Amino acid sequence: MSNDTELETLVNREYQHGWVTDIEMDTLPPGLTEETVRFISATKKEPEWLLDWRLKAFRRWQEMVEPTWPNVHYPPIDYQAIAYYSAPKTQKPLGSLDEVDPKLLETYEKLGIPLSEQKLLAGVAVDAIFDSVSVGTTFKETLRKEGVIFCSFGEAVQEHPELVQKYLGSVVPASDNYFAALNSAVFSDGSFVYIPKGVRCPMELSTYFRINAANTGQFERTLIVAEEGAYVSYLEGCTAPKRDENQLHAAVVELVALDDATIKYSTVQNWYAGDEHGVGGIYNFVTKRGKAGARAKISWTQVETGSAITWKYPSVILQGDDSIGEFYSVAVVNGMQQADTGTKMIHIGRNTKSTIVSKGISAGKGQNSYRGQVKILPKAHGARNYTQCDSMLIGNACGAHTFPYIDVQNSTSDVEHEASTSKIGEDQIFYCKQRGLNTEHAISVIVNGFCKEVFRELPMEFAVEAQKLLGISLEGSVG
Amino acid sequence: MALLDIQDLHASVDDTAILKGISLTVNAGEVHAIMGPNGSGKSTLAQVLAGHPAYEVTGGSVTLDGADLLDMEAEERAWAGVFLAFQYPVEIPGVTNAYFLRQAYNEIRKARGLDELDPMDFLDLLEEKLKVVEWGPEIMERAVNFGFSGGEKKRNEILQMAVLEPKLAILDETDSGLDIDALRIVADGVNQLKRPDSATILVTHYQRLLDYIVPDYVHVLAGGKIVKSGGKELALELEKRGYEWLTGVAESAALA
Numbered sequence: 001m002s003n004d005t006e007l008e009t010l011v012n013r014e015y016q017h018g019w020v021t022d023i024e025m026d027t028l029p030p031g032l033t034e035e036t037v038r039f040i041s042a043t044k045k046e047p048e049w050l051l052d053w054r055l056k057a058f059r060r061w062q063e064m065v066e067p068t069w070p071n072v073h074y075p076p077i078d079y080q081a082i083a084y085y086s087a088p089k090t091q092k093p094l095g096s097l098d099e100v101d102p103k104l105l106e107t108y109e110k111l112g113i114p115l116s117e118q119k120l121l122a123g124v125a126v127d128a129i130f131d132s133v134s135v136g137t138t139f140k141e142t143l144r145k146e147g148v149i150f151c152s153f154g155e156a157v158q159e160h161p162e163l164v165q166k167y168l169g170s171v172v173p174a175s176d177n178y179f180a181a182l183n184s185a186v187f188s189d190g191s192f193v194y195i196p197k198g199v200r201c202p203m204e205l206s207t208y209f210r211i212n213a214a215n216t217g218q219f220e221r222t223l224i225v226a227e228e229g230a231y232v233s234y235l236e237g238c239t240a241p242k243r244d245e246n247q248l249h250a251a252v253v254e255l256v257a258l259d260d261a262t263i264k265y266s267t268v269q270n271w272y273a274g275d276e277h278g279v280g281g282i283y284n285f286v287t288k289r290g291k292a293g294a295r296a297k298i299s300w301t302q303v304e305t306g307s308a309i310t311w312k313y314p315s316v317i318l319q320g321d322d323s324i325g326e327f328y329s330v331a332v333v334n335g336m337q338q339a340d341t342g343t344k345m346i347h348i349g350r351n352t353k354s355t356i357v358s359k360g361i362s363a364g365k366g367q368n369s370y371r372g373q374v375k376i377l378p379k380a381h382g383a384r385n386y387t388q389c390d391s392m393l394i395g396n397a398c399g400a401h402t403f404p405y406i407d408v409q410n411s412t413s414d415v416e417h418e419a420s421t422s423k424i425g426e427d428q429i430f431y432c433k434q435r436g437l438n439t440e441h442a443i444s445v446i447v448n449g450f451c452k453e454v455f456r457e458l459p460m461e462f463a464v465e466a467q468k469l470l471g472i473s474l475e476g477s478v479g
Numbered sequence: 480m481a482l483l484d485i486q487d488l489h490a491s492v493d494d495t496a497i498l499k500g501i502s503l504t505v506n507a508g509e510v511h512a513i514m515g516p517n518g519s520g521k522s523t524l525a526q527v528l529a530g531h532p533a534y535e536v537t538g539g540s541v542t543l544d545g546a547d548l549l550d551m552e553a554e555e556r557a558w559a560g561v562f563l564a565f566q567y568p569v570e571i572p573g574v575t576n577a578y579f580l581r582q583a584y585n586e587i588r589k590a591r592g593l594d595e596l597d598p599m600d601f602l603d604l605l606e607e608k609l610k611v612v613e614w615g616p617e618i619m620e621r622a623v624n625f626g627f628s629g630g631e632k633k634r635n636e637i638l639q640m641a642v643l644e645p646k647l648a649i650l651d652e653t654d655s656g657l658d659i660d661a662l663r664i665v666a667d668g669v670n671q672l673k674r675p676d677s678a679t680i681l682v683t684h685y686q687r688l689l690d691y692i693v694p695d696y697v698h699v700l701a702g703g704k705i706v707k708s709g710g711k712e713l714a715l716e717l718e719k720r721g722y723e724w725l726t727g728v729a730e731s732a733a734l735a
Contacts, residue, residue, distance in 0.1 A: 426532060426533065427569055428569050428571065430529075430531050430532065430553060431565065431568070431569040431571075432571075432583075433530075433552070433553035433554045433557070434529050434530075434553055434554075434556075434557055434561075434562075434563050434565075435557060435579075435582075435583035435586075435639065435643070436554050436557035436558055436583045436584075436586035436587040436590070436643070437582055437583060437586055438552075438554050438586075439554075441582070441586070445574055445578075445579065445582060446571055446574070448573070448574070449571055449572055449573030449574035449622065450572060450573055451573070452573035452574075453573070
């Protein structure tokens with residue numbers, strides 16, 4: 001068999017998480033009006049200020065237009081055809097995980113995320129989000145002893161409204177952009193993390209997002225606050241069933257790292273990518289941003305293998321002096337996938353430092369764009385940025401694009417940008433095969449080598465997971 | 480039975496015939512040198528034996544230990560004991576030499592029904608093999624051929640050969656681009672790795688490698704055919720007279 005046919009077979013491998021959980025749901029009919037926003041807020045028994053905040057966002061959103069600058073193409077989205085709220089029917093305030101519908105527990109088991117604490121990876125607490133709501137959070141008590149709050153967003157609104165009110169929208173204002181405004185109006189659930197002053201969070205925190213219902217958007221909101229000198233490492237994972245329709249996922253993540261705090265945020269995104277003809281798949285339009293105080297550090301690591309379209313730029317506002325921002329990214333497109341992703345590093349404080357390492361892999365007919373902005377403001381004396389942006393092409397039908405924006409307004413700063421493009425060629429694969437590795441193994445070794453600098457930033461268990469995922473999304477993509 | 484038996488091998492690339500009927504028998508314990516001018520098909524022969532997909536075999540047969548080599552995928556040939564030291568070894572950024580070699584070593588062991596070695600045991604094995612090419616352990620943490628000098632790349636090929644212990648080693652222009660010290664190290668390595676049950680094919684343009692690795696047979700390839708075979712003295716004659724007198728033979732042979 002020739003390489004090409006062998007690779008063709010491998011590329012058509014099925015998406016593993018494409019099944020649907022059969023469970024009764026309360027789903028709001030499609031459509032978006034002020035009433036929808038009021039309904040969501042009322043269902044979640046939200047305080048008046050939050051309803052007002054949502055309504056303000058909704059009105060702003062109505063005046064805004066969807067951005068057209070990303071290097072992605074898709075038919076117009078009908079925002080009235082989307083359902084904005086969907087929750088498992090048995091939903092009631094959950095006292096403990098024992099009360100969660102067994103079907104939901106099964107769902108997560110099947111995804112490899114067991115929610116019962118005995119079975120969990122030691123040292124990782126999980127919040128599981130199913131469509132619009134959180135179905136349970138593990139290790140809550142253990143964390144509470146340290147003063148760490150890790151719960152669903154809805155719960156945080158009820159139990160810690162003062163914290164939510166103080167920080168919600170403080171990094172990503174409701175009017176920041178089209179999708180952030182939409183999210184601010186209709187967000188349903190998400191995770192909330194609060195690490196008190198000087199506390200090093202004793203375990204990895206993670207949120208697992210699952211879209212299940214059809215024609216439903218997922219609009220989650222994550223807010224992480226690390227007080228002075230606190231430390232937290234957080235990971236999110238995502239999957240969705242295979243459906244012929246495109247589904248919208250418009251999330252907002254806000255990170256607040258106060259002076260001397262560290263937040264490490266890792267994402268392994270594996271939303272359904274659509275089939276080989278580009279039918280179906282998730283539109284992943286996400287706003288992620290962090291604000292770093294003096295000597296604080298915010299580090300984004302992302303491994304993006306799924307979604308039909310990805311539009312996201314996890315960013316850091318380096319406000320405090322000596323703060324550090326990092327962005328490590330692996331973005332893979334295969335089939336008909338499109339990604340426009342990168343970061344923004346906004347240097348405001350003195351001696352602020354940022355590092356960007358972006359690895360884009362394009363296969364099949366995928367189109368991968370890196371878009372990154374490094375902005376050094378006038379008072380950022382001694383600011384430094386290092387950007388490394390590498391693209392790898394597999395086959396002849398894919399594309400890699402780079403859009404760096406560098407804006408330096410301070411002459412004492414130092415900005416470096418390096419870029420490379422390489423191609424996995426027949427010769428590289430042949431070399432590995434000649435040494436006894438089959439094609440599948442060869443691609444996996446080559447691609448993992450390419451991504452090494454990013455993978456080593458991931459927590460150990462997830463690095464292994466990410467490598468496997470990368471293997472699955474890419475094997476056999478040489479055409 | 481011959482270790483390698485090539486009969487009337489024809490091969491082409493992009494519909495251009497390169498090999499036009501090569502027959503060659505190699506027995507265990509032998510060293511064969513394939514020489515010839517540029518474009519004669521020497522490297523093509525090496526690539527075809529290793530199973531490079533860019534070359535199409537259009538006729539003839541090749542067996543290794545009696546098994547049909549042409550029917551095997553490149554990795555299956557590696558499992559069967561074919562090793563090609565590349566003329567231009569490929570770089571694999573981000574993958575350490577140690578990791579890559581262990582993957583290769585274990586794949587070959589697995590294919591032969593042997594247990595895989597764990598990283599610790601493999602490091603012990605490596606330590607021994609590094610001596611063959613006079614290298615220290617630091618080379619194992621560098622990415623495969625990445626940023627290596629030309630000489631280091633060739634040495635790395637010999638190291639891989641030492642670890643994988645092939646039955647049939649094909650060295651494609653391993654001497655090209657080597658300074659005299661590197662040439663000695665590479666040649667010493669190859670000589671140490673000779674075993675009574677394995678054979679070596681040296682593909683080379685120049686005689687100088689053969690001062691270090693003495694061949695049992697020398698074959699001259701021209702125009703996709705073996706135009707002359709002889710002992711090691713043939714190489715010396717080529718050194719003096721060049722290839723033209725033989726290329727002429729090839730042309731008249733074609734006319735006849």
